[in-house]
Amino acid sequence: MKRKIITLLILTLLLILAACSEEPTPEPTQVPEVAPPTEAPPTEAPPPTAEPAAEPTEEPAVEVVAEPALVPGAEPVEEMVVESDLAGRQWYWEEFQDTADITSFDVPDPGQYKILFNADGTAGIKADCNNVLAEYTTDGSSLTLALGPTTTAFCGEESLDNIYLARLTEVVSYVIHEGKLHLNLMADGGNLVFGTGPLTITPEQINLDSQGLGTTWEAFVIPETPYDQSQPPGPKGMPEHIEIRFGGANPDNNQPLGPVMYVIPVNAYRAMWDQAGNATVSNNIESIQDVGFNLSLAEINGLATLPVEEIPGPNDLAVQLGRAVPFGQVNEISATQTGYRFVGRWAQDANPVTDQNLYYVYQGYTNDGYYLVSFWYPVSSPEIADDMSGVSPETMEQFNNDYSGYMVAETERLNGLGTDAWAPDLAVLDTVVASLEIEEMPSAGLQGKTWLWTQGPSQPGSSELVEIADPTLYQVTYGQENTLAGTVQVAADCNLASLPYEINQTGQSGGMLAQPGPVTLAFCGEESYSEGFIYSIQASQDYRVLAGGDRLELVLPAGGGTLTLVDLASYEGSVTPPEPEIGEPKATVTSAVGANVRTGPGTNYPILGVAPFGVSGRVVGVSEDGVWWAVFIPGAPNNQGWVSSSVVAVENVENVPVTPAPAPPPPAPAPTATLPPAANITFNASRTTINAGETALLSWSVENVSAVYMFPVGASYVNYPTSGQGGKEVRPGITTTYVLLVFNTDGSQSSASIEITVINGLTANQWTLQSYSSPETGYRTPLPGTQITARFEANGDLSGTGGCNSYNSGFMAYDQTLRVYTLGASQTLCIDPAGIMEQEAAYTTLLAKAATFTISAGQLSVFDNAGNRILVYSAG
Numbered sequence: 001m002k003r004k005i006i007t008l009l010i011l012t013l014l015l016i017l018a019a020c021s022e023e024p025t026p027e028p029t030q031v032p033e034v035a036p037p038t039e040a041p042p043t044e045a046p047p048p049t050a051e052p053a054a055e056p057t058e059e060p061a062v063e064v065v066a067e068p069a070l071v072p073g074a075e076p077v078e079e080m081v082v083e084s085d086l087a088g089r090q091w092y093w094e095e096f097q098d099t100a101d102i103t104s105f106d107v108p109d110p111g112q113y114k115i116l117f118n119a120d121g122t123a124g125i126k127a128d129c130n131n132v133l134a135e136y137t138t139d140g141s142s143l144t145l146a147l148g149p150t151t152t153a154f155c156g157e158e159s160l161d162n163i164y165l166a167r168l169t170e171v172v173s174y175v176i177h178e179g180k181l182h183l184n185l186m187a188d189g190g191n192l193v194f195g196t197g198p199l200t201i202t203p204e205q206i207n208l209d210s211q212g213l214g215t216t217w218e219a220f221v222i223p224e225t226p227y228d229q230s231q232p233p234g235p236k237g238m239p240e241h242i243e244i245r246f247g248g249a250n251p252d253n254n255q256p257l258g259p260v261m262y263v264i265p266v267n268a269y270r271a272m273w274d275q276a277g278n279a280t281v282s283n284n285i286e287s288i289q290d291v292g293f294n295l296s297l298a299e300i301n302g303l304a305t306l307p308v309e310e311i312p313g314p315n316d317l318a319v320q321l322g323r324a325v326p327f328g329q330v331n332e333i334s335a336t337q338t339g340y341r342f343v344g345r346w347a348q349d350a351n352p353v354t355d356q357n358l359y360y361v362y363q364g365y366t367n368d369g370y371y372l373v374s375f376w377y378p379v380s381s382p383e384i385a386d387d388m389s390g391v392s393p394e395t396m397e398q399f400n401n402d403y404s405g406y407m408v409a410e411t412e413r414l415n416g417l418g419t420d421a422w423a424p425d426l427a428v429l430d431t432v433v434a435s436l437e438i439e440e441m442p443s444a445g446l447q448g449k450t451w452l453w454t455q456g457p458s459q460p461g462s463s464e465l466v467e468i469a470d471p472t473l474y475q476v477t478y479g480q481e482n483t484l485a486g487t488v489q490v491a492a493d494c495n496l497a498s499l500p501y502e503i504n505q506t507g508q509s510g511g512m513l514a515q516p517g518p519v520t521l522a523f524c525g526e527e528s529y530s531e532g533f534i535y536s537i538q539a540s541q542d543y544r545v546l547a548g549g550d551r552l553e554l555v556l557p558a559g560g561g562t563l564t565l566v567d568l569a570s571y572e573g574s575v576t577p578p579e580p581e582i583g584e585p586k587a588t589v590t591s592a593v594g595a596n597v598r599t600g601p602g603t604n605y606p607i608l609g610v611a612p613f614g615v616s617g618r619v620v621g622v623s624e625d626g627v628w629w630a631v632f633i634p635g636a637p638n639n640q641g642w643v644s645s646s647v648v649a650v651e652n653v654e655n656v657p658v659t660p661a662p663a664p665p666p667p668a669p670a671p672t673a674t675l676p677p678a679a680n681i682t683f684n685a686s687r688t689t690i691n692a693g694e695t696a697l698l699s700w701s702v703e704n705v706s707a708v709y710m711f712p713v714g715a716s717y718v719n720y721p722t723s724g725q726g727g728k729e730v731r732p733g734i735t736t737t738y739v740l741l742v743f744n745t746d747g748s749q750s751s752a753s754i755e756i757t758v759i760n761g762l763t764a765n766q767w768t769l770q771s772y773s774s775p776e777t778g779y780r781t782p783l784p785g786t787q788i789t790a791r792f793e794a795n796g797d798l799s800g801t802g803g804c805n806s807y808n809s810g811f812m813a814y815d816q817t818l819r820v821y822t823l824g825a826s827q828t829l830c831i832d833p834a835g836i837m838e839q840e841a842a843y844t845t846l847l848a849k850a851a852t853f854t855i856s857a858g859q860l861s862v863f864d865n866a867g868n869r870i871l872v873y874s875a876g
Helices: 002-018 161-168 266-275 280-293 393-401 403-415 426-434 530-539 836-847
Strands: 090-097 113-117 122-127 130-139 142-150 171-177 180-185 191-195 217-222 225-228 236-238 241-246 260-265 315-322 340-346 358-365 371-378 450-457 465-467 474-478 485-492 495-505 509-514 542-545 551-555 562-567 586-589 595-598 607-611 616-622 628-632 640-644 648-651 680-685 689-691 696-703 705-712 725-730 736-744 749-759 766-774 778-780 789-792 797-801 806-814 817-820 852-856 859-863 869-875
Touching (some): 090 161, 113 161, 130 161, 142 161, 161 180, 225 266, 236 266, 260 266, 266 280, 266 371, 280 358, 315 403, 340 426, 358 426, 485 530, 680 736, 680 749, 696 705, 696 736, 696 749, 705 725, 766 836, 817 852, 836 869
Antiparallel strands (some): 090 113, 090 191, 130 142, 142 171, 225 236, 260 371, 315 340, 450 562, 474 485, 495 509, 509 542, 542 551, 551 562, 586 616, 595 640, 628 640, 680 696, 766 778, 766 869, 789 797, 806 817, 852 859
């Protein structure tokens, strides 16, 4: 009898822990008071300079964050407002804050310490391997917890279960602020801090156009269901997620295979199954990602789908594979654009295809890669039998005699149907998917983060693949001046670059185009990849944010390779201080490439880590010279990290105290070796202004150096080695700066530059095409009555007409090098004269292959990589 009672108790506890309802909306909470300090004026950093510099003055900016509400030692203000409803959300214990800040600690595995407050006054508690049924009461912000029946398993020496349960009995009040639950203990004993699990979005952030598929739709937060391999037909388990139900359907009465739309946090889902030793979810996540990036990877059946709960058997039919959201376009609204949809069937046994168990399925990720979006909706078609009674004898005979042949033929037939041959129309269901909006979701997944380079070619097209030992040296942030354009801020070792860019395809993967911009030209050392990294960022044309949102791939054109980058926030070298409360002294990182957090106020102190752009933190002190701010960083020496005032903006710091600097690290020993003699450099030009087609002689002489390069700005210097004394005749077709770069024998770098101004060069005229040539077309002149033009502007814009449609693009040119970026064009169809559209296609294809150019006597010739002259223009 005793065993039965314990079994019933455990079942009851599991049911309580699985209960859920919609998440309440947080209200404002009180702000802790801040002790009055001494005044110190803030200093904001200027933007990165476009001028060449020996070295940037200070490193990437740090995102600084402050403590949450009711932090240790903080007193509540009287006008505090708290939320009275705790119910309906699974809370995860993340931290214990000791009032004296002596025994504070972070919880290693919050998923093992949870609490769910039910609306009936009961609470389900998970304390590692034990479960507890409790009762609670509230009165305003007061809260009392009475623990009831408890399992008593031993969870291990390292478990926090006993500490956790003991602290819960000491709770006297609570506050919910910015998504965190703070349970305050009696006698000023500290705070238990809870988070809300893997979800970073709420149902209130979601909008959807259901296209009349249901009278209503509603989004629900569904609590975690732990991994359980005992449930037939196979394992189940999902992290806390969001489900969108149609027509008033209640998630408590969920039946597999919809209609339902899931929004599931990818990393939490993957971790749950991986920790159980089951790779099914991870494999499907990767497969969904790969097919989403490239539909040609899909099979005619067996398409990967999630969640596992929706899959009753093997996928033996997959037809109408396509995009729910048009691909290769700009879409500023949809939160999920890079997935795929199909009509599928999941069979327990082999049967002819009927309307029974056919479903429209969408599988994809949100643009930022954080969430899986999975949409299931039953469909039917008048072209298919309603059920087995409608299957013809001939079909049954074919099915029985040649099942494989039958399925291939049926797949081909169903793929030939239009979207309107299904009910609902597949195009309507596509519109539902495309209408999914989530507040604050970027249109292009690479925006809004700082990325660190970890792996890739040392420069575009190089066969040398490098692993970056310190990724914090190579950072890139795609800022947003509007939704589809902005500035790429690049930190490349000791250099900085600021490049304008545009997005031309949105989603989890898409296309973008960077233009040349200001770049510093410091020499960062023989082992640095500074120049190659900047060139790669400028050359990249496509991006892919991988499932989970913490990795980015930048694809270089023409087989030039792929850069792999990681999100700074998830990189192990990043610093994540706690968020400041409203009204507290605050510092916010303003540098687009992040900031270094140091152990003291100066660049001679060691770096604790890097914090990303836009993060804020509580300021607890200022250096005596007012140049550095001390920020609360739990676990750092003295719980402080120091950031330069040049990389943060500050608020409410009038009374922040002056904080003494910790002892600086011992200085490096002074070099004892004899310094080599200084370099002796001369760099001259026979003339600095020429007409297009003319030449200028550059000559130089250097002594006491280890290496010399003479190159045009825009090119990679490593391709232009030369001797210490020499000369070169140059014939630039556009105004170009030439640099003499010298590596001194002591490892330092020196340089000199000369600008050759070109009159009537590439940007001086509109150019009219005279002929074009390729192996496909042979030598051709434009059709009579047609005119093909190109205009190269000094700002890097390219425009013209292809004979029928106007086009526009960007270009990069220096010396005799010319690169044309992806062309955009109007969409007019011309029929007169015959062949005009074929001529235009041939022209734009050749223009995109431009590699070099020359100008002579008013004629512009463009060559491809093989040196073939492919386009000839005349001025005017």
